[in-house]
Amino acid sequence: YPEDDGMPLRPPASRGQSKSRNSSVTGRMTVDDFEFMEELGQGSYSTVWHCRLLATGQEYAIKRIDKAHLKRHQKEQTALAEKNTLVRLGSGHPGIVRLHWTFQDEWSLFFVLDLARNGELQTRISRMGSLSIECVRYYAAQIVDALGYMHSKGVIHRDLKPENLLLDDAFRIKITDFGTGKLLDSGGEPTKTFVGTAQYVSPELLEHNESSKSSDFWALGCIIYQMIAGRFVFRGLADWQKIKQLEYDFPEGFDEQAQDLVRKLLVRDPDQRLGAGPSGSPYDMKALRSHPFFASINWRNLWSGPAPPLE
Numbered sequence: 079y080p081e082d083d084g085m086p087l088r089p090p091a092s093r094g095q096s097k098s099r100n101s102s103v104t105g106r107m108t109v110d111d112f113e114f115m116e117e118l119g120q121g122s123y124s125t126v127w128h129c130r131l132l133a134t135g136q137e138y139a140i141k142r143i144d145k146a147h148l149k150r151h152q153k154e155q156t157a158l159a160e161k162n163t164l165v166r167l168g169s170g171h172p173g174i175v176r177l178h179w180t181f182q183d184e185w186s187l188f189f190v191l192d193l194a195r196n197g198e199l200q201t202r203i204s205r206m207g208s209l210s211i212e213c214v215r216y217y218a219a220q221i222v223d224a225l226g227y228m229h230s231k232g233v234i235h236r237d238l239k240p241e242n243l244l245l246d247d248a249f250r251i252k253i254t255d256f257g258t259g260k261l262l263d264s265g266g267e268p269t270k271t272f273v274g275t276a277q278y279v280s281p282e283l284l285e286h287n288e289s290s291k292s293s294d295f296w297a298l299g300c301i302i303y304q305m306i307a308g309r310f311v312f313r314g315l316a317d318w319q320k321i322k323q324l325e326y327d328f329p330e331g332f333d334e335q336a337q338d339l340v341r342k343l344l345v346r347d348p349d350q351r352l353g354a355g356p357s358g359s360p361y362d363m364k365a366l367r368s369h370p371f372f373a374s375i376n377w378r379n380l381w382s383g384p385a386p387p388l389e
């Protein structure tokens with residue numbers, strides 16, 4: 079695990095006079111710099127904790143990744159990829175969880191991340207059954223905006239789903255879990271490894287094991303459908319014939335403009351998926367933002383205005 083991650087090594091206010099025993103000696107953060115509070119969630123090889131940096135009182139989410147587990151499953155590259163992806167994304171977008179520092183001890187890797195106090199969008203969808211059309215519009219717009227930034231930095235997420243869409247204090251979206259993230263080279267060529275979650279998996283991933291930024295837009299279509307209908311558009315691999323043949327329908331009363339948008343996202347040809355086409359084409363990011371479903375969205379204050387009430 080290379081130490082040089084280009085991240086600041088010390089907590090902001092603890093240089094010199096720190097209570098934090100180890101970091102004042104080594105110059106790096108340690109678990110002793112934080113108070114660990116409750117557990118926020120679990121991944122396959124990690125646990126996320128609500129933490130407080132003692133020196134400043136600032137709260138964070140710390141992802142603790144078990145080294146032995148990584149090694150056993152030969153996932154060292156996955157952890158490294160997650161970190162590199164987060165470093166590349168930097169602090170450049172409010173809709174993406176920011177990595178503040180990383181450190182490690184004998185057993186674990188630690189990622190100090192933005193805390194999203196209102197948890198997973200998945201929990202809200204489950205609790206409410208479905209979301210109001212205004213809520214869906216707002217969250218869909220924030221996801222679109224964050225995807226635009228992410229893709230402009232050459233990062234594809236590849237496992238976009240409501241479990242990875244967190245809500246911050248102001249109920250704004252923060253995309254997390256770049257463990258399956260992929261850094262594209264400058265050509266942006268598709269990459270060949272199967273990752274992702276069955277319900278949100280695109281036809282090209284099923285058929286050719288290929289994903290590109292278009293796969294994130296397929297997932298967006300699935301997420302918009304789910305937020306409105308309160309159920310998955312496809313149930314997963316059992317539905318793979320249906321995924322390939324685009325066999326799905328909309329429940330009664332499903333917003334017409336949202337239907338049109340979902341139809342333009344759940345398109346077989348990755349190049350003709352709205353948002354994924356080359357700039358200047360009828361499928362580019364501009365065309366996606368201009369879709370009638372987003373007509374009432376003010377893209378300029380998308381991250382400063384209030385969120386619609388969750389209902």
Ligand code: ADE
Nearest residue numbers: 118119126139192193194
């Ligand atoms: N669960 C997983 N990651 C989280 C985060 N960054 N904030 C809050 N809850 C989380």
